[in-house]
Amino acid sequence: MGRSPSFEKGLKKGPWTTEEDQKLVAYIEEHGHGSWRALPVKAGLQRCGKSCRLRWTNYLRPDIKRGKFSLQEEQTIIQLHALLGNRWSAIATHLPKRTDNEIKNYWNTHLKKRLTKMGIDPITHKSRTAVNTNLSHMTQWENARLEAEARLVRGPRVASNFYQRFHYGSAPFINKSLPQPLCLDVLKAWQGITLSKLSDLTRLETFNNQTLAVEPSDMKTENPKNNLEISNGSVNTALEDEGVQNTLGVAGDMIYQDDYLMEAFTNHLVNDVSNRSFDGGFEDVDNNYWSNILDKLGNSSSFSSIF
DNA sequence: AAGAACATCAACCGCTCCAAA
DNA sequence: CTTTGGAGCGGTTGATGTTCT
Known part of the structure; x- marks a missing residue:
């Protein structure tokens, strides 16, 4: 837009000093930021x-969690990134007190x-390892997701439309007078369920005395695609009794761990929506x-x- | 101990979006 | 409808800190 770079006006660049921070905070606390362009002069700052x-929104704002x-939070970022791609600001809206810049950096x-x-392509969220003996039964879910993503990621506009239509309900065919259930709220609801059910699962380890092949540390950090192996049928039974077998995505003799389950749900969701949208138009998804x-x-x- | 290599993250740049004129 | 300019977004840079050799 032809705005002059700050150096042409002799404005300061680079790291902010404590004094500058104080000036900025003091001004905004008293007057609000108003027009950002007019703010520096009013606040006595040699900055654009x-x-x-940027300094305020990414660092000085009082409601920032550092x-x-x-x-x-990590799980949420990964799931939302699988769904939204590099739309950091959109991702940030679902991580209270975190800035888009911080999420992007992280x-x-x-x-x-x-x-x-872990062998997962961070762009497509696709597993790079085609053959993995422990993951072979995941292929169906993976394929379903990839097919869906392939349709959705034909171009940024398609992905953007997908997000905007489902998240903001901004498409003309959506009745704006109604409150909009958000697709990401659905994801959150699912996440809540899987996390609570994993607590059940942890409890079952001691309940059954037939331990699942997983250490607590494996359940939460470096390897989200680790599987929980059911060591015998009695655990299956116990899971059924608990009513969590299907919930946890038991397939054959395996249970998916929470991260993968979340991703699997996302895949189902994307696939389902994608199928509906291409079969009957976006109008079907309201x-x-x-x-x-x-x-x-x-x-x-x-x-x-559900699906 | 020293310097090279790598990791982190605040800050910048260029671009797009969108409301107002 | 077109133009303008403010705000925000995503990619990238570079200063600084940390780890490795």
Whole structure:
């Protein structure tokens, strides 16, 4: 837009000093930021408005949570990234008190590398290892997701439409007068269910005395695609008794761990929506679709009963 | 101990979006 | 409808810190 770079106006660049921070905070606390462009002069800062806005939104704002990301935050980022791609601001809206910049940095410096180490393409979220004896039964879910993503990621516009239509309900065919159940709320609901059910599973380890082949540390950190092996049929029975077998995605003799289960659910969701949208147009995916899933999640959390 | 290599993250740049004129 | 300019987004840079050789 032809705005002059800050250096042409003799404005300061680089790291902010404590004094500058204090000036900015003091001004905004008293007057609000108002026009960012006008703010620096009023606040007595030799900075461009853009620099002030960035400093405030990414660092000085009082409602910012700093420090290490929790496991749940990491999971949320990975899941949302699988769904939304590099739309950091959209991802940030679902991580309270975290900034898009922080999430972006965290993804690039930690999560991306971790996924790569695990053999997962951080862009497509596809497993790089075609053959893995322990994962062979996951192929169906993986394929379903890939097919769905392939349709969705034909171009940024398609992906963008997908997100905007489902998240914001901004498409003209959606009745804006109704409250919009959000697809990401569905994901959150599912996440809540799987996390609670994993607590059940942990309890079952001691209940059954036939331990699942997993250490607590494996359940939460470096290897989300580790499987929980059921050591014998009695555990299966116990799971059925608990009513969590289907919920936890038991397939054959395996149970998917929480992270993978979340991803599997996302895949089902993307696939289901994608199929509907291409078969009958986006019009088919409206409030009722999300309400329906939320209802089903409230009553039953199995894949088969939802999709 | 020293310097090279790598990791982290605050900050910047260029671009797009969108409301207002 | 077109133009303008403010705000925000995502990619990238570079200063600084940490680890490795």
